[in-house]
């Protein structure tokens with residue numbers, strides 16, 4: 001999970017988030033089975049206004065597993081970090097700081113789950129090395145063995161909910177590092193799993 005810094009919210013969200021949050025809360029409370037949909041704004045889905053800035057926040061990589069490139073489709077997922085369907089988080093459905101660019105695998109792994117321990121890649125105190133390390137023989141991501149117990153629990157919760165060692169990701173991390181090392185003048189942002197490549201280069 002790459003350290004990220006969040007730009008200011010798109011103007012359309014800044015202007016309308018409070019109203020849209022209130023609408024979603026009202027809809028969900030009236031009908032708990034109601035499904036979430038982005039509102040339309042001036043003929044376009046609100047999602048379309050948000051995706052460019054969210055995508056740029058992590059150079060087009062998944063915010064959580066750093067997969068790249070995400071399939072460009074009409075359905076590039078925006079992850080609601082605090083689930084939009086849970087009563088305690090309904091009012092954050094259109095909250096800028098709750099939205100992340102996210103691959104299909106991370107999105108379907110986490111779904112509407114929540115744990116307070118989860119790490120956010122753009123929180124002030126987040127640094128990869130503080131919480132995580134890699135096993136370069138297996139390609140797996142693990143809690144940093146030298147982190148304090150609380151930080152290790154946070155790392156483990158994040159690995160589990162986003163499934164960061166599932167779907168052959170360990171194998172693909174190793175593949176990305178190999179591809180990187182075989183490429184002339186490689187550009188890091190063009191490869192998935194940049195933390196793995198960064199640290200793998202140091203240990204190679």
Ligand SMILES: [Zn+2]
Pocket residue numbers: 062063064065066067102103104105106107
């Ligand atoms: Zn992902």
